[in-house]
Amino acid sequence: MNKTNIPLTFSDAAAIRVKTLLLEEENLALKLRVYITGGGCSGFQYGFTFDKNINDGDTTIENQGVTLVIDPMSLQYLIGGVVDYTEGLKGSYFFVDNPNAVTTCGCGSSFSI
Numbered sequence: 001m002n003k004t005n006i007p008l009t010f011s012d013a014a015a016i017r018v019k020t021l022l023l024e025e026e027n028l029a030l031k032l033r034v035y036i037t038g039g040g041c042s043g044f045q046y047g048f049t050f051d052k053n054i055n056d057g058d059t060t061i062e063n064q065g066v067t068l069v070i071d072p073m074s075l076q077y078l079i080g081g082v083v084d085y086t087e088g089l090k091g092s093y094f095f096v097d098n099p100n101a102v103t104t105c106g107c108g109s110s111f112s113i
Contacts, residue, residue, distance in 0.1 A: 007079040008061065008070065014085040014094055015063035021050075022066060031060070031067040034083050034096065036074040044077065048094045 018032045033051040036044050051069060054060060059075050061068040068083055081098040 008059075008068075008075065009082040010061040010063045010068040011082055011084040012063065014068075014083050015066050017085040017092075017094070018066045018068075019064050025050075028066075031069045032083075032094075033069045033071075034074065034078070034094075035071060036077045046096050 014032075022028050022030055030050040030052060031054065033049050035047045035049075037047055038044060054067075054069055055071065057072045059070045059072070061070075070078060077100060078096065078098060080100065081096050083094065083096055085094050086092070
């Protein structure tokens with residue numbers, strides 16, 4: 001588990017929202033996992049899920065007392081990015097501000113490198 005020189009930012013807004021959700025679920029042991037999968041209209045897409053486990057090779061980032069977990073394969077596509085959260089007219093959602101994405105789809109959930 002790598003905790004030094006993290007090349008990814010876990011924003012305060014995202015961490016606070018995760019903490020709120022974990023308090024609502026009454027399970028502070030869960031972590032937010034961000035991952036990349038093939039698919040979407042641009043080639044890759046972001047995924048977010050709650051996970052109890054930290055696997056060998058995972059990178060963790062802590063903020064506001066909660067943990068973000070990224071697997072090694074996904075991390076290579078997220079270097080320099082920001083995992084964030086927003087609330088607005090388009091709804092409330094977690095997203096990745098990814099400087100490595102060359103193109104993104106209209107909804108922002110998929111990208112290509």
